[in-house]
Amino acid sequence: MNDMTMNSRLAADTPPTAQSGNGAPMGGSISIRNVTKIYDPEGVNVCAVDDCSMEIAAGEVCMIVGPSGCGKTTLLNAIAGFHSITAGEILLNGELLCGPPKPKATQGADRMVVFQNGALFPWKTLAENVAYGPIVQGRMGKAEAKEKAYHMLAEAGLGDFGDKYPGEVSSGMARRAEIVRALINEPKVLLLDEPYRAMDALTKSIMHESLLETYDRTKVTIFFITHDLEEAIFLGDKVHIVTTRPCSLKKTVDVTIPRPRTYESLSSETFRELMEEVNEAVHEEAVKAFQAGERELA
Amino acid sequence: MTTTLNPESTADVQSVRKQAPTGLALVWYRFKKSLVTPQPYLTFVGIFLWLFLYWLLCEGLKVDRFDKIPGPIAVAKDWFSTTPFQGISIFTEDYYNHIMVSCRRILIAFTLATGIGVPLGLFMGWSKKVRDYTFPILEILRPIPILAWVPLAILMFPGFEGPVIFLATLASLFVTTLNTMLGVQSIDESYFRAAGCLGSSNWNIFTNVVVPGALPFVFTGLQISIGVAWFSLVAAEMVSGDHGLGYLIVDSYMNNVTVPMVIGMITLGFVGWFTSALVRIAGNRLMQWHVKALALQGR
Numbered sequence: 001m002n003d004m005t006m007n008s009r010l011a012a013d014t015p016p017t018a019q020s021g022n023g024a025p026m027g028g029s030i031s032i033r034n035v036t037k038i039y040d041p042e043g044v045n046v047c048a049v050d051d052c053s054m055e056i057a058a059g060e061v062c063m064i065v066g067p068s069g070c071g072k073t074t075l076l077n078a079i080a081g082f083h084s085i086t087a088g089e090i091l092l093n094g095e096l097l098c099g100p101p102k103p104k105a106t107q108g109a110d111r112m113v114v115f116q117n118g119a120l121f122p123w124k125t126l127a128e129n130v131a132y133g134p135i136v137q138g139r140m141g142k143a144e145a146k147e148k149a150y151h152m153l154a155e156a157g158l159g160d161f162g163d164k165y166p167g168e169v170s171s172g173m174a175r176r177a178e179i180v181r182a183l184i185n186e187p188k189v190l191l192l193d194e195p196y197r198a199m200d201a202l203t204k205s206i207m208h209e210s211l212l213e214t215y216d217r218t219k220v221t222i223f224f225i226t227h228d229l230e231e232a233i234f235l236g237d238k239v240h241i242v243t244t245r246p247c248s249l250k251k252t253v254d255v256t257i258p259r260p261r262t263y264e265s266l267s268s269e270t271f272r273e274l275m276e277e278v279n280e281a282v283h284e285e286a287v288k289a290f291q292a293g294e295r296e297l298a
Numbered sequence: 299m300t301t302t303l304n305p306e307s308t309a310d311v312q313s314v315r316k317q318a319p320t321g322l323a324l325v326w327y328r329f330k331k332s333l334v335t336p337q338p339y340l341t342f343v344g345i346f347l348w349l350f351l352y353w354l355l356c357e358g359l360k361v362d363r364f365d366k367i368p369g370p371i372a373v374a375k376d377w378f379s380t381t382p383f384q385g386i387s388i389f390t391e392d393y394y395n396h397i398m399v400s401c402r403r404i405l406i407a408f409t410l411a412t413g414i415g416v417p418l419g420l421f422m423g424w425s426k427k428v429r430d431y432t433f434p435i436l437e438i439l440r441p442i443p444i445l446a447w448v449p450l451a452i453l454m455f456p457g458f459e460g461p462v463i464f465l466a467t468l469a470s471l472f473v474t475t476l477n478t479m480l481g482v483q484s485i486d487e488s489y490f491r492a493a494g495c496l497g498s499s500n501w502n503i504f505t506n507v508v509v510p511g512a513l514p515f516v517f518t519g520l521q522i523s524i525g526v527a528w529f530s531l532v533a534a535e536m537v538s539g540d541h542g543l544g545y546l547i548v549d550s551y552m553n554n555v556t557v558p559m560v561i562g563m564i565t566l567g568f569v570g571w572f573t574s575a576l577v578r579i580a581g582n583r584l585m586q587w588h589v590k591a592l593a594l595q596g597r
Contacts, residue, residue, distance in 0.1 A: 080491070080495060081494075082491055082494075107491075107494040107495055107497075108495075108497065109495065109496060109497045111495070112495055112496075113491065113492065113495050115488045115491070115492065116488075117486075117488065119486070119488040119489055119491065119492040120492075121489060121492075121493075121506065121507065121510070122587055122588075122591065123510035123511070123513070123585070123587045123588075124506075124510075124587075125587075132496055132506065133496040133497060136496060136497055136498045136499065136502045136506075137496075137497040165586070165587040165590055165591065166587075167587060167588075167590060167591030167594065168590050168591070168594060181496075185496065185497070
């Protein structure tokens with residue numbers, strides 16, 4: 001089957017609400033309103049997130065920057081539905097994900113998470129991993145899902161690796177495959193938790209280009225947690241700097257560098273100025289976090 | 299330009315480009331490679347040295363107390379004789395009968411223990427409720443030595459087969475269950491979260507995350523459990539049995555024929571090793587992903 005017929009068939013199969021005219025999934029907007037999260041391990045209350053509010057527009061790349069262990073991941077986990085929030089509410093496209101009547105969001109394929117340490121199932125090949133979502137959701141048959149998986153892997157430059165296990169490919173390829181596994185479900189939001197943390201600078205730069213390319217193609221909303229300021233400015237439309245624990249919004253920086261961005265953007269004057277602005281705000285929080293000397297909360 | 303390459307290194311480059319060997323060719327390649335390392339020679343010398351020490355103690359110097367034990371030459375003579383002096387050799391039907399009876403018991407016990415232990419362990423690891431119900435009881439029963447169960451087993455089961463199979467099953471059941479449970483608990487939480495994100499039902503998570511994720515631990519457990527099954531089987535055969543390798547050993551001792559006793563012991567060693575290897579091969583076949591990942595780490 002050639003690509004043309006495949007694309008048209010795939011477009012016909014998916015509901016119109018999840019697709020714009022050119023076949024790309026549309027991003028969803030997220031509103032985080034006065035969210036507070038208190039953990040009580042061993043009877044001691046720990047406030048991880050305190051009265052945190054932010055608005056993320058549909059199709060926006062939103063970067064969250066803050067010191068280690070400040071509660072960024074807690075926020076992500078709340079959006080994904082991995083755990084509950086104590087107060088406040090989170091909305092997706094104006095619909096309540098979690099809030100007063102319902103402390104914990106339902107997990108769903110409209111919000112796909114890419115994990116810090118990677119969570120491709122090591123016992124499935126890359127193609128099986130990618131095909132897994134549509135199969136268990138009952139959206140596609142096994143053969144159809146597999147076919148689309150190979151197709152999407154090829155689009156991401158992983159055409160020859162569909163039959164490899166995650167343990168057999170490089171960490172960069174595994175991470176790229178994990179993003180493909182997320183995108184095949186046509187999510188409204190992609191939640192990334194420091195996905196490139198353990199990578200060397202060269203691999204990272206390739207991953208960035210690939211993510212930007214994916215974003216330009218899909219315009220999915222991206223919620224991206226990072227420590228890397230350069231990464232934050234290079235990828236983001238907005239950089240939200242959050243305070244050390246308890247986490248709340250400290251400052252939002254709009255990144256005015258036009259898209260599509262290339263590595264030449266990194267040496268521009270605007271980039272340098274933004275970098276200074278973000279750095280100043282983050283450094284203040286990093287010093288506070290260091291002085292508090294608290295252990296990171298998972 | 300690569301004009302400086304000598305013919306030999308060009309050949310190397312070409313062999314790199316060739317397809318990597320697989321299957322039997324790979325086994326042959328590894329065998330050939332191992333011949334240039336000291337490993338096979340050291341193994342050979344090691345075995346020889348141990349045998350020599352055994353011979354020296356029992357037959358060469360006839361050290362006190364050791365002279366009552368049949369030495370390697372006496373054992374080998376009987377073992378490979380068509381007319382064994384003490385009744386057991388590779389040419390007697392009795393020898394194979396003992397092996398068959400023990401293997402059959404192991405097969406039944408191991409199948410039962412795996413059939414019960416693996417599902418039980420999976421559910422104990424996966425569901426806190428099941429674990430709360432079963433774990434305390436398991437932890438109290440587990441430390442009871444298998445030999446302490448012998449009288450109860452004889453009272454509970456009629457005949458010779460029942461008690462022996464029960465004891466072997468029980469011993470390997472504990473190992474299999476515990477390892478399987480630990481296997482499930484060792485699965486990284488993010489796999490469960492990822493599966494949840496992707497829209498899995500509970501059953502999807504069980505079949506796609508819990509079972510494959512626990513498999514490496516399960517097979518480690520099965521290798522230990524088949525060893526434990528042999529151990530308790532032989533103990534049980536010694537107390538209550540009418541055939542089998544354990545019975546052969548204790549029966550020979552009672553009748554003061556020491557050579558079949560040693561033959562029985564060595565045979566147990568080989569059969570036990572063979573069954574463990576079978577479990578390992580089965581595990582590797584089922585977990586290609588695991589084998590490949592380990593191979594890339596150079597193991």
